[in-house]
Amino acid sequence: MAIVQVVIISTVRNYRFTIGPDDQIDSKTIKVSGQDLLHQVTNVLRLEPGHKEELSFIDGSGKVYYTKLENIRKNLAEFAITDIQESQRELAQAVTFYIPIIKTENFNWMLRKLVELGVQKIIPVKFARSQKQYIEAITKQKTRQLKIIQEATEQCEGARFAKLSEPIDFSEIKAVAGKNYFANERLSLKEATGDKRLAKAIGEPIALLVGPEGGLSDEEVQALEELGFEAQSLGTRLLKAETAAIALFCKMNFI
Numbered sequence: 365m366a367i368v369q370v371v372i373i374s375t376v377r378n379y380r381f382t383i384g385p386d387d388q389i390d391s392k393t394i395k396v397s398g399q400d401l402l403h404q405v406t407n408v409l410r411l412e413p414g415h416k417e418e419l420s421f422i423d424g425s426g427k428v429y430y431t432k433l434e435n436i437r438k439n440l441a442e443f444a445i446t447d448i449q450e451s452q453r454e455l456a457q458a459v460t461f462y463i464p465i466i467k468t469e470n471f472n473w474m475l476r477k478l479v480e481l482g483v484q485k486i487i488p489v490k491f492a493r494s495q496k497q498y499i500e501a502i503t504k505q506k507t508r509q510l511k512i513i514q515e516a517t518e519q520c521e522g523a524r525f526a527k528l529s530e531p532i533d534f535s536e537i538k539a540v541a542g543k544n545y546f547a548n549e550r551l552s553l554k555e556a557t558g559d560k561r562l563a564k565a566i567g568e569p570i571a572l573l574v575g576p577e578g579g580l581s582d583e584e585v586q587a588l589e590e591l592g593f594e595a596q597s598l599g600t601r602l603l604k605a606e607t608a609a610i611a612l613f614c615k616m617n618f619i
Contacts, residue, residue, distance in 0.1 A: 379409065380518045383423045394421055394431055394443045405433070405441055412436070419443060422517070424525035426451050451523030455482040458569045460540055461613070462489050464576035464605045465531060468501045472512055474606035479516035479526050481613055488531040493578040503531060534584060537591065542569035544593040547612045549579055551597035570616065574609045 383389055384398040396402060405411050411419075411433050421429040421443070428451050431443035461483045463474060471488075478486060490499055506528075513526050573593060575584070589595070598611045 379404075379417060380420045380422065380521055382514050382518060383421050383429075389421075389423075389429070392445055393434075394429060394445060396441045396443065397439055402439070402441055406436065418446075422451075422523040424514075424517075424523075426454060426524040428523045453482075453520070453522050454524050455484070456567055457542075458485070458540075459483045459613075459616075460485040460487065460569070460571040461609065462487050462537060462546075462571065462573040463609060464489060464491055464574060465494050465498050465502050466577060466605050467498055468505060470604070470606045471498070471502060472505070472509065474609050475509060475528070476512050476516045477606075477610055478613065479513050479522075480520045481610070482522065483526055483613070484524065485527045485529070487529045489537065489573075490531055490533050491576045492534065492581045492584060494576045499531065534587070537573070537588070539592040540569040540571040542571075544571045544573075544591070545596050545612065545616075546573035546580075546588050546593045547575070547598050547608050548585060548595040549598070549602050549608075550585075551595055572609075572612050572616070574605055574612055577605055 381401055381404070383394065384396070384401065386398045387401075388395040388397075396405075405419075409417070411417060413433050413435060415433055419431050419433065421431060423429075428449050429445050430447040430449070431445050433441065434444045435442040459482070461478055463471075463478070463486060465471065465488050466474070475486065488502060509528055513528060517523070517525055571593070573588065580588070585595070596612060596615065598608055598615065603611060
């Protein structure tokens with residue numbers, strides 16, 4: 365007689381949202397009045413009190429609030445908090461990433477992906493070869509950038525918002541107390557080490573840096589090495605800045 369194994373897959377989904385400035389929260393209830401979230405709940409998800417789907421809320425601090433929809437009216441939805449937990453999806457290391465200011469759409473893509481990967485602090489840098497028009501465009505995008513951080517955190521079920529600093533000059537770069545690395549495309553043909561990952565150092569702070577289109581200047585390379593940054597090759601191919609950022613992160617063996 366054949367043995368049939370039955371696997372039961374839960375159909376209950378979890379949707380994650382951010383508690384907005386117009387929303388209220390106490391130890392038992394979250395009251396949502398923000399129009400964007402009300403639209404998602406009523407018109408997109410079409411949820412009603414008693415629904416099976418669980419909604420989780422985050423405030424960017426690392427806490428996750430699990431809830432059930434209790435009541436909904438035209439301009440207010442009330443959620444009963446069923447559990448509060450610390451997120452288990454954050455990196456063990458505090459990662460600071462110095463990123464180049466590049467074309468806006470590429471910069472935003474790089475920002476989104478680094479947030480998805482769990483980078484906690486992102487600092488845009490004005491390098492010697494950064495283009496002026498890109499710097500001016502990025503400084504006008506802060507609202508959009510913060511929205512990208514929120515969306516990316518929700519999408520990957522994170523709970524701690526990355527901190528995005530104002531753009532700094534290259535001279536303001538500082539090494540962290542742990543490990544510091546920068547991508548140097550000039551090593552590519554001499555030291556093809558892109559397939560070798562660096563050993564994990566759980567809990568140790570790490571700073572990473574990728575230069576702009578056109579690469580780092582000789583003076584910038586020397587200054588980084590004097591600060592204690594170690595040069596890293598990402599292989600034999602020259603990568604775009606946003607691709608190099610992801611490659612350098614993955615080389616750290618975080619994932």
